[in-house]
Amino acid sequence: MSQTLTVEGMSCEHCEQTVEEALEGVDGVESADADRESERATVEGDADPQTLVSAVDEAGYDASA
Numbered sequence: 001m002s003q004t005l006t007v008e009g010m011s012c013e014h015c016e017q018t019v020e021e022a023l024e025g026v027d028g029v030e031s032a033d034a035d036r037e038s039e040r041a042t043v044e045g046d047a048d049p050q051t052l053v054s055a056v057d058e059a060g061y062d063a064s065a
Helices: 013-024 049-058
Strands: 002-008 029-035 040-045 062-064
Touching: 002 049, 013 029, 013 040, 013 049, 049 062
Parallel strands: none
Antiparallel strands: 002 040, 002 062, 029 040
C-alpha cells in the first residue's frame, strides 16, 4: 500500500534523506521517498499514517497525512 504525506521544511538533499530515514524506521515501512520540491514523501508499506507523521515531526519537519 502506498501513502503520501505532505512534508514542509525540507530545503536540501540532506533534508530529504533525514525524512526518508525517519520514515524507514517505522514498523511496516518497506521504502520511503521524499521530494523537497513537491513537499511530499511517498511511503510503501502498511504503517499507521499517524505514526508516520509523528516520525517526521520528531525528525524536525512538519508533516501531515
